[in-house]
Amino acid sequence: DAKTTQPNSMESNEEEPVHLPCNHSTISGTDYIHWYRQLPSQGPEYVIHGLTSNVNNRMASLAIAEDRKSSTLILHRATLRDAAVYYCILRGLISNFGNEKLTFGTGTRLTIIP
């Protein structure tokens, strides 16, 4: 599986934007970039995903480099509830069968300062 690299931890002030980087230099042409986050005492939850173009949803934005070797998850206005561990994960072509699975790294622990 292609590997991702993220900083172990980051801090941000409340109500400011947060940019969480992820490097994935060995990404293949068919790998999707997924982001999950894990709030304290909960299981991981889906945040956003993309292939080539930048993506926006109600939770966050995903900026993907032109060469796809890196991406950035953007939280436009961080709140205390955004404090979590954020995982950047590569997923191959999504299919409805087969042994596809999520492989987690150690992620980035985001601390929000009030």
Next chain:
Amino acid sequence: EAGVAQSPRYKIIEKRQSVAFWCNPISGHATLYWYQQILGQGPKLLIQFQNNGVVDDSQLPKDRFSAERLKGVDSTLKIQPAKLEDSAVYLCASRGTRAGNYGYTFGSGTRLTVV
């Protein structure tokens, strides 16, 4: 839709005892996963089911861990006998298999402490 249900939420046992965890996935999700998450680490896959068949159990310590998914719905994960290093959160996840619904949904996990 209802989420992935797991029980118990917490469990404390002594080493060499047995323990079982239960998971009820989202209705209609054919694929079910058990992950182990040790403190400070990302979740690690233990076993993956497709309906009631095992797809991948390469990371499951089979000398002490077992899992089943009878009738392709609920699943149980058992540890017998437990060791101190089994202290972790055990997460269950399910995945949809219909077009437009291939996302993963995780339960809140069972926190196991082995003393």
